Amino acid sequence: MKASLVPGIVYEKEFTVPEDKTVPHLFPEAPEFQSMPRVLATGYLVGLIEWSCIEALTPHIDWPAEQTVGTHIDISHTAATPPGLTVKVTVELVEVDRRRLRFAVSAHDGVDAITKGFHERFVIDAEGFNRGLSKKTPA
Numbered sequence: 001m002k003a004s005l006v007p008g009i010v011y012e013k014e015f016t017v018p019e020d021k022t023v024p025h026l027f028p029e030a031p032e033f034q035s036m037p038r039v040l041a042t043g044y045l046v047g048l049i050e051w052s053c054i055e056a057l058t059p060h061i062d063w064p065a066e067q068t069v070g071t072h073i074d075i076s077h078t079a080a081t082p083p084g085l086t087v088k089v090t091v092e093l094v095e096v097d098r099r100r101l102r103f104a105v106s107a108h109d110g111v112d113a114i115t116k117g118f119h120e121r122f123v124i125d126a127e128g129f130n131r132g133l134s135k136k137t138p139a
Contacts, residue, residue, distance in 0.1 A: 001099075001123055004060045009093040011056030015048055016086045017109075039080040040087065040114075046073055049105050049119055052089040057101070061123060068101065068121040069129070075117030081109040091119070099123040 019025070022038040050070050057068055081087060087109050095102035099122050107115045 002060050007093050007096055009056055011052060011091050013052040013089045014086050017081055017083050019083045039082055042077045045077060048089055052091045053103050053119060053121055056091055065126055066123055067126045068123050071122045072120040075115050077115055079112035079114045081114055085109045
């Protein structure tokens with residue numbers, strides 16, 4: 001981790017929602033999802049928040065030897081966003097506790113605030129993490 005990894009880092013990311021990031025595409029094998037509204041799926045919103053945090057952190061860690069993994073998510077999803085709208089995600093690093101990083105997160109789709117909450121990530125040594133993961137992977 002670099003000395004620049006301190007609370008106060010703010011990052012914004014814009015993403016235009018495509019059709020394939022809507023609820024029916026989250027688990028195509030789930031018939032229940034197929035009849036649900038074509039709006040940004042909460043699962044994809046979580047991924048967008050993670051992506052934003054990763055981009056915010058990359059200049060402040062020894063990428064790619066160091067990476068981060070999501071360890072906790074606590075958000076609301078308060079408004080539906082149809083395809084074609086652009087979501088603006090804002091993340092702010094609010095706490096650094098050794099390798100644990102806590103972000104305040106929010107997003108707006110140009111019409112409504114769609115999420116607010118917190119996300120935590122943990123800085124990992126990528127090689128060591130992958131070595132440990134290989135012990136869980138079936139042969």
